Amino acid sequence: MNITIIGTGYVGLVSGACFSEFGFNVTCIDKDKNKIDSLQNGIIPIYEPSLEDLVKKNMIAKRLSFSTSLINVFKDSDAIFIAVGTPTNPNSNNADLKYVYNVIREIADLIDIKDSPKLIVTKSTVPVGTGKDLESYILNYRKELKIVKNFDIASNPEFLREGSAIEDFMRPDRVICGVESEFAKSILNTLYRPLNLRETPILFSKRETAEFIKYASNGFLATKITFINEMADICEKVGADVQDVAKGIGLDGRIGSKFLHPGPGFGGSCFPKDTRALAEIGKEFGARTSLIETVIKVNEARKINMVKKIKKAINFIENKTIAVLGITFKPNTDDMRESPALVIVPELLKVAKYINVYDPIGMNNAKNMSEFKGVRWKENTFSCIENTDAIVIITEWNEFRALDLNKVKECLNEPIIIDLRNIYKHDSMKEAGIKYISVGRGDI
Ligand SMILES: NC(=O)c1ccc[n+]([C@@H]2O[C@H](COP(=O)([O-])OP(=O)(O)OC[C@H]3O[C@@H](n4cnc5c(N)ncnc54)[C@H](O)[C@@H]3O)[C@@H](O)[C@H]2O)c1
Numbered sequence: 001m002n003i004t005i006i007g008t009g010y011v012g013l014v015s016g017a018c019f020s021e022f023g024f025n026v027t028c029i030d031k032d033k034n035k036i037d038s039l040q041n042g043i044i045p046i047y048e049p050s051l052e053d054l055v056k057k058n059m060i061a062k063r064l065s066f067s068t069s070l071i072n073v074f075k076d077s078d079a080i081f082i083a084v085g086t087p088t089n090p091n092s093n094n095a096d097l098k099y100v101y102n103v104i105r106e107i108a109d110l111i112d113i114k115d116s117p118k119l120i121v122t123k124s125t126v127p128v129g130t131g132k133d134l135e136s137y138i139l140n141y142r143k144e145l146k147i148v149k150n151f152d153i154a155s156n157p158e159f160l161r162e163g164s165a166i167e168d169f170m171r172p173d174r175v176i177c178g179v180e181s182e183f184a185k186s187i188l189n190t191l192y193r194p195l196n197l198r199e200t201p202i203l204f205s206k207r208e209t210a211e212f213i214k215y216a217s218n219g220f221l222a223t224k225i226t227f228i229n230e231m232a233d234i235c236e237k238v239g240a241d242v243q244d245v246a247k248g249i250g251l252d253g254r255i256g257s258k259f260l261h262p263g264p265g266f267g268g269s270c271f272p273k274d275t276r277a278l279a280e281i282g283k284e285f286g287a288r289t290s291l292i293e294t295v296i297k298v299n300e301a302r303k304i305n306m307v308k309k310i311k312k313a314i315n316f317i318e319n320k321t322i323a324v325l326g327i328t329f330k331p332n333t334d335d336m337r338e339s340p341a342l343v344i345v346p347e348l349l350k351v352a353k354y355i356n357v358y359d360p361i362g363m364n365n366a367k368n369m370s371e372f373k374g375v376r377w378k379e380n381t382f383s384c385i386e387n388t389d390a391i392v393i394i395t396e397w398n399e400f401r402a403l404d405l406n407k408v409k410e411c412l413n414e415p416i417i418i419d420l421r422n423i424y425k426h427d428s429m430k431e432a433g434i435k436y437i438s439v440g441r442g443d444i
Contacts, residue, residue, distance in 0.1 A: 049164070134153050
């Protein structure tokens, strides 16, 4: 089976590497020549644990290759995955499908009725009805294909999480396949057969259902995070500890413990744009979701509320130097898209004397972003916190979790830590004599 993946970003590259690890022949295509040049030279353009080894191993085995050109591989492809970005359309808040349509136009030009049938699969997160629209687009553009239709379009949304993407792809909770034909079903069944060994549920549904499952999943998870964030606010007022509350409610099998970690608001490349798109889908089809619309508003406000929390904790902030630890939207990724740090750091830059920033992986991407103009970039945790007045932890990288607190205290002119991820225990901060402000647990 020959697979082509168009769009070699977080999803495309991980999917390509994993499908090749399953034993399929995979070509990953990207229009970004620098990216493809790097990959051909064994340089991985994104940070994702274990990805480099997997890519190199499968390149050596000649199951995985990279190209900027679809033409050379299209004819022999059995399945063509579309994994390009679907960011928010700045004019409508809906998903912007321009990259998807650029790809479908290219595919429409290349389909040849003499070739073996092709399954086109949308792995990108796309609004409900996109698969049907893409199919109509091809059929209207290439009318002869209405008579000999040797292609089909399926939906196979991706649920991997950055930071654990390989593990998520290889051992998913489920695989969702939206199909309209036996041909599509049989190709996807073959592609995901390696997961049968682990008895991974593979759910086949209508194409529209699969497309919607992705938005409904992200809508639910974003709501769960927002829920615990609001519970954290109440905990601060009533003297409860949100960590214990999360544990207490999470032990209820109907609720579950995951995604109950309070913090500075959700960010990243998916939840913000997918909740916005979900709200737009609701509006467009006359079934508004006030719940998701509220989640979006509450999450935006949360980032600003974190700035207020920091300002309140640091007296005479205008004379102070703040050390920011972690700026990516979560640990183990270099992805800066919609990270809460993109709101928090610029607000702090307006009021504090200096802002030092250190992130183990995210700084390369962030250094060119206007939001960080004026910060002082640091090489490691201790050079970041040395001679500062307060530490703000925005991202819970492992290397921040067990700092020597006595050493930390020595670095700080005023020992204050504002921990927006609750990675420390009150007792250890008390013992070290550090003023500690966290989320939903009361301050010490
Ligand atoms: N990142 C995630 O964690 C994640 C998880 C699940 C689903 N998704 C969804 O997967 C899709 C891709 O997300 P991503 O984060 O991998 O995006 P990305 O921005 O990392 O990668 C997209 C890639 O597509 C390339 N591209 C754009 N147009 C192209 C074209 N015409 N031909 C060839 N290449 C082209 C870009 O150069 C880029 O390298 C999105 O719809 C996203 O919502 C992402």
